[in-house]
Amino acid sequence: MRRVVSVWFPTLPTDRLWRPEEVGGPRQSPDLPLVTATSRIVVSANETAADLGLRPGMKVAQAQALVPGLQVCDADPAGDAALLHRLAQACLRYSPLAAMDLPDGLWIDVTGSTHLHGGETRLLRDLIARLKRQGLTARAAVADTPAVAHAVARFGAGGVVPPGSNVMGGFPIEALRLPNDVLANLRLMGFERVGPLSAAARAPLVRRFGPVLAARLDQAAGVLFEPIVPVTPEASIQARRTFVEPLLTAEAFSTVIATLIAEVCGELEKASLGARGLDLRFERVDGTVQAIRIGTARPVRDALHLGRMLDERLERVDPGPGVEAMHLIVTRADPLGFVQTASSLLENTSADIAPLVDRLINRLGEAAVYRIAPVESDVPERSVRIVPALTRPTGSWPADLPRPVRLLNPPQSIEAMALLPDHPPVAFTWRRVRHRVRHADGPERIAGEWWKRDREWSSVRDYFRVEDDSGRRFWVFRRGNGNDLETGDMRWFLHGLF
Structure with a gap:
């Protein structure tokens, strides 16, 4: 189902005037009442002026009478449109299809790409936060059609409109x-x-x-499809093919993809660059545009690898009445030199997992593919961190202190029967299931990081590796040393599964 984001900038003309890079001179203060006008009619008012009762459509003379010292600047629709165009290009980070909604908005077709940003709610939150850091007031909504998203952003509270809702x-x-x-x-x-x-x-x-x-x-x-006209990144390597007869099949698309990829990779090689992001747009005969996007974990110009990733996403494309043109755009490129490969069978070469990582990220999203790296900390939940999948491993965990593959966050409370102070549990109950311990090893005592946190000055955990009758292995701990209540409340917890 189609999902479209509409972004509304209610005070775009006045927000632009306090950005020195936009006006080419001293910026206007956002805290003073400011309006833009044309033909002595107020076109836009900033938040301060609006709080004083000024509205678009009011005569400038009346506005100046109501607010002495009001700053009045000439309206510049061309400058506003240029800023919108740059903002639309910046929004290509969220989707291959971002367009201007003149005079004060943007559209972003996020169909099939929201999972790459953690869902629609997180995407909107990140979008608004980025615009706010640039000094722009904005409200956004996502809905099934551009019309509904446009209406909710301007006349509603914004946010996510559930699919199929009639609002x-x-x-x-x-x-x-x-x-x-x-x-x-x-x-x-x-x-x-x-x-x-x-x-x-x-x-x-x-x-x-x-x-x-x-x-x-x-x-x-939603009965009549409303197309949007996407912007194209400036100064980007790209290739485009038009067809005499519309294309309808995945096989035909795959053949054209191979041609476009070969042309783009040739240009990347001339510039000593590697692609980090590619957008492929399908221009249909009915005037609508569909797009697929891929990204790579590191610079790539391997035509076979890039073509395979694009082919895997062809199932998302609906050719409709036919595709009359295909447009491949390199949205991001980084320097990539030439690498000497192995020259003999005697040289050791490490396996390159980058192609696998690229395919997993494009299918599951970047947040779902990562590597676990060690951190210098004795506290188990603080001894790991998430790093990008292709980050080189640094450091290692102590080999003589085995740790479970899966840690529970937070540790889950269990009911255990054990002889204090140092004996492992004889049995424990977790999630209403009783486990009788057959083998156990421990305790391994871990003290709190008192040099970082004052409240951990005397805290202690005693960890045990235990195995139940069915052969399942658990990592459990008792909070406290078994004697002194100042070290912990003596409760038991399950922290990991081997």
């Missing part, structure tokens, strides 16, 4: 993006909300207002 009915008719004269006439007819308008007879409305009203209602309902 347009309660919005004002301005949410349909109709011309002002059509909106005025609809209000004269008594239509204030989208719900009653969509339930009215369609034919009389179309005869009076033309096809634009029907098209907007169908787009809001």
